[in-house]
Amino acid sequence: MPRYSVFNITRYFVKLYCFAKHTQDGLNECPLLFFFVKIKTLYLGGNQMSFDFETLIPREGTASVKWDGREGYFGSADPLPMWVADMDFAVPEAVSRAVMARAAHPVFGYTQATDSLYESLMDWMRKRHGFEVERDWIILSPGVVPSLHAAVIAFAQPGAGVIVQPPVYFPFFSAVTETDRKLILNPLRLENGRYRMDLEHLEQCAAQGAHLLLLCTPHNPVGRVWSKQELHAVLDIARRHDLVILSDEIHHDLLFPGASHTPLQVLAGEGGEIVTAVAPSKTFNIPGLGLSALIVPNPKHRMALRKAFELLHLGASNPFSLVAFEAAYREGEEWLEALLVYLTQTRDFVAQYLASQLPQIKLIQPEGTYLLWLDCRELGMNDIELKKFFIHQAKVGMNPGPVFGDGGSGFMRMNIGTSRLVVAEALERIRGALEGTK
Numbered sequence: 379m380p381r382y383s384v385f386n387i388t389r390y391f392v393k394l395y396c397f398a399k400h401t402q403d404g405l406n407e408c409p410l411l412f413f414f415v416k417i418k419t420l421y422l423g424g425n426q427m428s429f430d431f432e433t434l435i436p437r438e439g440t441a442s443v444k445w446d447g448r449e450g451y452f453g454s455a456d457p458l459p460m461w462v463a464d465m466d467f468a469v470p471e472a473v474s475r476a477v478m479a480r481a482a483h484p485v486f487g488y489t490q491a492t493d494s495l496y497e498s499l500m501d502w503m504r505k506r507h508g509f510e511v512e513r514d515w516i517i518l519s520p521g522v523v524p525s526l527h528a529a530v531i532a533f534a535q536p537g538a539g540v541i542v543q544p545p546v547y548f549p550f551f552s553a554v555t556e557t558d559r560k561l562i563l564n565p566l567r568l569e570n571g572r573y574r575m576d577l578e579h580l581e582q583c584a585a586q587g588a589h590l591l592l593l594c595t596p597h598n599p600v601g602r603v604w605s606k607q608e609l610h611a612v613l614d615i616a617r618r619h620d621l622v623i624l625s626d627e628i629h630h631d632l633l634f635p636g637a638s639h640t641p642l643q644v645l646a647g648e649g650g651e652i653v654t655a656v657a658p659s660k661t662f663n664i665p666g667l668g669l670s671a672l673i674v675p676n677p678k679h680r681m682a683l684r685k686a687f688e689l690l691h692l693g694a695s696n697p698f699s700l701v702a703f704e705a706a707y708r709e710g711e712e713w714l715e716a717l718l719v720y721l722t723q724t725r726d727f728v729a730q731y732l733a734s735q736l737p738q739i740k741l742i743q744p745e746g747t748y749l750l751w752l753d754c755r756e757l758g759m760n761d762i763e764l765k766k767f768f769i770h771q772a773k774v775g776m777n778p779g780p781v782f783g784d785g786g787s788g789f790m791r792m793n794i795g796t797s798r799l800v801v802a803e804a805l806e807r808i809r810g811a812l813e814g815t816k
């Protein structure tokens with residue numbers, strides 16, 4: 379890209395004005411800057427003509443964990459927040475409208491889901507994932523993490539083994555350890571820059587008498603969208619060893635071009651022992667509203683899960699989560715398509731930047747999710763040094779790899795669900811800080 383391109387000029391303006399204040403107020407206050415940002419959007423291809431993912435919406439002061447929780451997590455509010463897995467984008471307009479319409483009614487009592495809400499999920503699963511879900515199979519839950527806990531309680535007795543595949547989203551571990559079940563680790567293997575499952579070892583883990591496998595598909599943080607072949611192999615092992623599988627498919631809508639996600643239950647077919655967890659929360663950026671669904675064809679499994687939820691006294695819905703859930707599934711598809719184009723461009727931007735400017739940091743090419751897994755081992759720092767470097771020198775707030783368990787050492791997880799201007803700023807900060815350490 380030429381040195382004095384519109385993109386670079388825009389970036390300098392943004393750096394000078396917005397990021398000095400760590401807020402986007404600048405964009406709103408300064409029409410000239412706003413104009414430059416718009417030109418840059420057009421210059422880069424302008425897919426997001428009707429959906430603006432570029433203009434950063436200020437979130438500070440909204441009790442946001444990602445923005446307002448920085449001081450608590452990083453010990454400083456300086457790092458650009460690229461950690462907690464929500465996005466800085468406005469939700470589809472239909473979702474805002476539905477929530478505002480519901481808020482106009484001044485009574486916020488206990489709620490229950492309508493038939494129409496269930497149908498919205500069934501339609502989405504059929505249309506986007508080729509998964510014919512029956513109404514009776516659906517159990518609503520306030521979140522996928524509570525569902526992980528419920529599944530552990532329902533399908534493994536205290537002391538029984540539960541298999542988890544690190545590096546993986548950290549509540550997979552706590553769901554097992556906090557309920558006094560036995561954690562059995564089946565680490566993923568990194569070979570030639572790509573992760574794969576160690577199926578032979580998985581078979582050995584299952585043979586140890588494990589009762590449950592917590593599968594993450596697509597996988598957070600390594601970004602794999604598991605192939606049909608890999609999933610078939612997992613199913614074969616589960617069948618041979620009577621393993622129940624909780625398939626966490628929360629990232630199933632967030633796929634990069636060329637990746638194809640197959641719901642595990644679709645592969646397993648009738649009689650499959652799969653409990654599938656899905657939600658509109660990651661897809662449409664509504665995780666704060668708290669509503670997800672379990673899809674459970676086996677009636678005995680449904681009964682066991684319902685019992686676990688009763689034990690935990692978990693009510694699923696609230697007035698806002700219900701309307702947002704349905705509006706997202708019914709009217710959010712066009713927004714999602716535009717989001718996927720934007721995220722793909724951002725992923726490619728990061729890949730190019732790292733390759734050309736920061737070759738010591740390797741991007742594990744993600745096939746899905748908006749979470750990038752960065753291999754920082756060539757920086758030659760231990761995990762404590764890496765953490766300090768990114769927080770205090772680069773001032774970029776990412777999740778340190780070790781929180782994702784075995785295999786996380788030397789890695790960082792970067793959330794790119796934000797304006798590309800923020801991503802560009804983060805990369806510049808890292809480059810600048812590394813040059814400063816030379």
Ligand SMILES: Cc1ncc(COP(=O)(O)O)c(C=O)c1O
Nearest residue numbers: 463521522523547598628665670
């Ligand atoms: C794989 C996975 N499962 C579950 C969750 C969280 O789900 P919930 O907010 O519905 O509890 C996340 C959030 O990052 C995730 O990545």
